[in-house]
Amino acid sequence: MTSTPRIISLLTDFGTQDGFVGIMKGVVLGINPSVSIVDLSHDVPPQDILMGALILRSAIGFFSPGTIHVAVVDPGVGSTRRALIVETAAAFLVGPDNGLLSLAAPPESVRRVVHLTNSRYFPPHVSRTFHGRDIFAPVAAHLSRGVPSDDFGPVVTAMERLTLPIVAHAPHRITGSVIAIDRFGNIVTNITAADVLPYPTESLSVSIGPVQIHGLTSTYAAVPVGAATALLNSWGMLEIAVRNGSAAQQLGVQRGAAVLITDQ
Numbered sequence: 001m002t003s004t005p006r007i008i009s010l011l012t013d014f015g016t017q018d019g020f021v022g023i024m025k026g027v028v029l030g031i032n033p034s035v036s037i038v039d040l041s042h043d044v045p046p047q048d049i050l051m052g053a054l055i056l057r058s059a060i061g062f063f064s065p066g067t068i069h070v071a072v073v074d075p076g077v078g079s080t081r082r083a084l085i086v087e088t089a090a091a092f093l094v095g096p097d098n099g100l101l102s103l104a105a106p107p108e109s110v111r112r113v114v115h116l117t118n119s120r121y122f123p124p125h126v127s128r129t130f131h132g133r134d135i136f137a138p139v140a141a142h143l144s145r146g147v148p149s150d151d152f153g154p155v156v157t158a159m160e161r162l163t164l165p166i167v168a169h170a171p172h173r174i175t176g177s178v179i180a181i182d183r184f185g186n187i188v189t190n191i192t193a194a195d196v197l198p199y200p201t202e203s204l205s206v207s208i209g210p211v212q213i214h215g216l217t218s219t220y221a222a223v224p225v226g227a228a229t230a231l232l233n234s235w236g237m238l239e240i241a242v243r244n245g246s247a248a249q250q251l252g253v254q255r256g257a258a259v260l261i262t263d264q
Contacts, residue, residue: 006144007036007063011056011071012132013044020130024070024137031141040069043183047075049100051180053162054188057103058235060091069104070132070140071095078128083116083135084159085149092149094140096131099162110159117153164190172263176238178208178255185246189259191238199263206230207260208240209251214264 008028014020021042028035040059044052052073060069067090074081074096082097088109093101094116116135119126121142126134139152167190168175176191187208196204201216213230216238223229225244228251233239238259242250 006032007038007067008140008144009038009040009059009063009067009069010042011040011044011052011059011069011073012042013046013048013052013073014042014132016042020132024072024132027133027137028141028144031138032144035141035144038063044073047073049073049075049098050162053100053103054180054235056093056101060104063091065090066092068092068094068140068143070136071100072132072136073100074098074131077131081160082156083131083139084156085112085114085116085139085143085152086110086159087112087114087149092140092143094136094143097160099160102159102161103164105159112149113156113159114149115153115156118151121147121152167191167195169195174261176259176261178253178257178259179237181248181253181255185242185248185250186233187240187247187251187253187257188233188235189238189240191259191261193232193236193238196232196238196261203264204230205262205264206238206240207262209253209257211251213240 025037041055056071069091072095076098084097086093086101086105088105093105095101116139121138123134165177174195176189178187179190180188204216206213211228213228217229217231220241220243223243228242230240241247
């Protein structure tokens with residue numbers, strides 16, 4: 001089979017201290033030396049499926065159509081959880097069936113979901129603790145060479161999906177929650193730009209933990225150093241930040257904390 005130039009992105013919680021990421025790249029390049037590999041992130045907090053899913057969803061739209069995204073945040077490795085290819089209108093997603101792939105593959109975009117069972121594309125011995133090396137990397141590499149997705153196993157009708165908390169709307173009031181905290185300590189909520197669009201940004205008041213923030217800003221630098229601000233981040237989500245500091249630490253906020261927006 002002739003090699004087709006493709007991009008494979010890698011998203012894991014492996015970090016870079018150990019050799020896991022490099023080994024996965026070695027497997028991929030051993031099968032398709034012409035593929036381009038992009039490190040999306042290897043600093044997902046260990047076992048944090050939701051954070052991995054959010055990062056993957058945020059990235060999909062910035063890669064060319066047909067990119068193969070390998071995601072491995074897999075606390076259930078070696079168990080009965082399935083290994084999947086999810087083929088969407090925009091990309092191929094390869095990883096465990098634990099919800100990690102789901103935010104990047106809303107139901108209306110999914111063309112096909114394949115359960116990876118064809119051992120022809122696996123090494124003779126598959127480790128129970130490193131499916132990134134023995135299943136996901138070789139499958140992605142063969143996929144990048146033009147192997148059809150349904151050659152890797154049977155098509156299935158469902159996949160595990162994460163459910164984000166629901167944003168509640170009432171007159172002049174929006175209630176949401178914290179869904180992620182990034183490495184800067186910025187607090188990411190489930191409230192989207194569409195949720196706040198009906199209101200003038202200067203009239204909004206954001207309450208979280210011990211603080212109330214009046215109005216939304218457009219940049220972190222719009223407030224003094226050490227001050228808290230609320231803004232729409234690059235994901236299109238409401239974010240609470242502290243300029244040159246960690247909002248999560250300063251406000252004592254963790255994932256799941258309530259966020260209230262009122263229209264003054």
